[in-house]
Amino acid sequence: MFQLSSPILSNECLHGAYHRLTIDLGELAQAARPGQFVQVQIPQLEGHILRRPFSICDVDGTVMTLVYKTVGVGTAALADVRPGTALDILGPLGHGFAELPDDRPCVLLGGGYGCAAMLFCAHWAVAHGKPAPLVLLGARSQADILLEEDFRHLGCQVGISTDDGSYGMPGRITVLLQSALKRQPNAWMAACGPKPMLKAVANLAEQFPDSACQVSLDEIMCCGVGACFGCVIKCKALDTPQGWCYKRSCADGPVFNGSEIDWDG
Ligand SMILES: Cc1cc2nc3c(=O)[nH]c(=O)nc-3n(C[C@H](O)[C@H](O)[C@H](O)COP(=O)(O)OP(=O)(O)OC[C@H]3O[C@@H](n4cnc5c(N)ncnc54)[C@H](O)[C@@H]3O)c2cc1C
Ligand code: FES
Missing domain, CATH: 3.40.50.80 (Nucleotide-binding domain of ferredoxin-NADP reductase (FNR) module)
Incomplete structure (x- = not known):
């Protein structure tokens, strides 16, 4: 896992509420595997909101692409960030x-x-x-x-x-x-x-x-690194007395076998 601050290369609207952002993340990008995600610190909102998680959409050499939809305060602010602005990113995170x-x-x-x-x-x-x-x-x-x-x-x-x-x-x-x-x-x-x-x-x-x-879950997350248990999901666990257990979507996932999730839990 790396924490890097790097200038955004591009941040453009694809259409409607959807945006594509590219950033050169060096060794962080090279370590990334499909299904993993990154935690993005939104510029200007460092003191107000937690990092926001985004799936890694693509990696080309050391350049990572993220595709995001503006749904709230963090993603709306991200859409306004100009190329050249430094973005602080933690990752790659989770199991892909x-x-x-x-x-x-x-x-x-x-x-x-x-x-x-x-x-x-x-x-x-x-x-x-x-x-x-x-x-x-x-x-x-x-x-x-x-x-x-x-x-x-x-x-x-x-x-x-x-x-x-x-x-x-x-x-x-x-x-x-x-x-x-x-x-x-x-x-x-x-x-x-x-x-x-x-x-x-x-x-x-x-x-x-x-x-x-295999399914990749987009549970709402806080720390994104397994420390806060804010993202737990209920999974089947036949080896436990109750037949189920909680798993952290960020650190144990976000990718799980479809059959291991208690979808009604
Ligand atoms: C592992 C992971 C990968 C993700 N990958 C992508 C991605 O590739 N592209 C993308 O656009 N979004 C992705 N998301 C969702 C993204 O993190 C949220 O949309 C974002 O955090 C919202 O931040 P906000 O400040 O704009 O919204 P807020 O103001 O915090 O919330 C606005 C609305 O969005 C909802 N919301 C917040 N977080 C999530 C979430 N995790 N899932 C669903 N709804 C949420 C809130 O309930 C609320 O209704 C991913 C989430 C996770 C956990
Ligand atoms: S978000 Fe903190 S443990 Fe998953």
């Missing part, structure tokens, strides 16, 4: 996704800004000589579909669904996933997005016993 296997089909699922973590996964796989995975992107509306061209550029086949039918297949991402699993029931899946989506993906994966499913 397992390596994509060579011997089975891989499906990456991104819901909303959850596709940020998936781009690094796809890029990593292709850069390490693996076939470009199938990518499924789901969102409420066309305006919330991100990075489609970046995935296609890597050679990925991309399936899209929107809840309101404004782009791609109308409906939920799990409809696309069900078709993929019927064709390839031993698929290895990695998913990042809102919790209800991850729960639906994990439940669907359980119907295909030869499949494997």
Whole structure:
């Protein structure tokens, strides 16, 4: 884990509330693995708010890309930060996704800004000589579909669904996933997005016993390094008297096996 302060290279609006930020982070960027995240200190708000966590969206050499949606005070302030301003970043944090296997089909699922973590996964796989995975992107509306061209550029086949039918297949991402699993029931899946989506993906994966499913949770975090227990989630633990335990989303995750989470806990 590193703590670095480095000037922002670019910070541009992708569309609507979505922004893409690049920053040269040297050894921090080189140590990053798909599924990990960084904690960003928002300039001018150091005394007011905690660091904010963002998935690592991509790494090219020592340059890290983050993609973020403005939802509140921290991300709104981040969107106003000009290139050249120094950003204090802690990372890489958490446990990322397992390596994509060579011997089975891989499906990456991104819901909303959850596709940020998936781009690094796809890029990593292709850069390490693996076939470009199938990518499924789901969102409420066309305006919330991100990075489609970046995935296609890597050679990925991309399936899209929107809840309101404004782009791609109308409906939920799990409809696309069900078709993929019927064709390839031993698929290895990695998913990042809102919790209800991850729960639906994990439940669907359980119907295909030869499949494997990892999910990356975006729980609200405080310290981000395992010290405060502010981000715990309930997990199944058959070796405990009560049959469950709490795990820290930041330090034990954010990536978990879909089957280990108590989704109703
Ligand atoms: C591991 C991890 C990876 C993440 N990756 C990304 C990413 O790649 N891109 C991105 O845009 N966002 C990502 N997030 C969510 C991001 O951290 C929050 O949107 C951000 O902290 C909100 O800060 P704020 O000050 O703008 O909002 P606040 O003013 O703190 O809150 C505004 C609203 O956002 C909600 N919110 C705050 N934190 C979260 C959270 N963690 N998840 C969901 N809702 C939240 C609040 O409940 C509130 O409704 C990630 C979160 C985690 C834990
Ligand atoms: S945010 Fe502090 S333990 Fe996870």
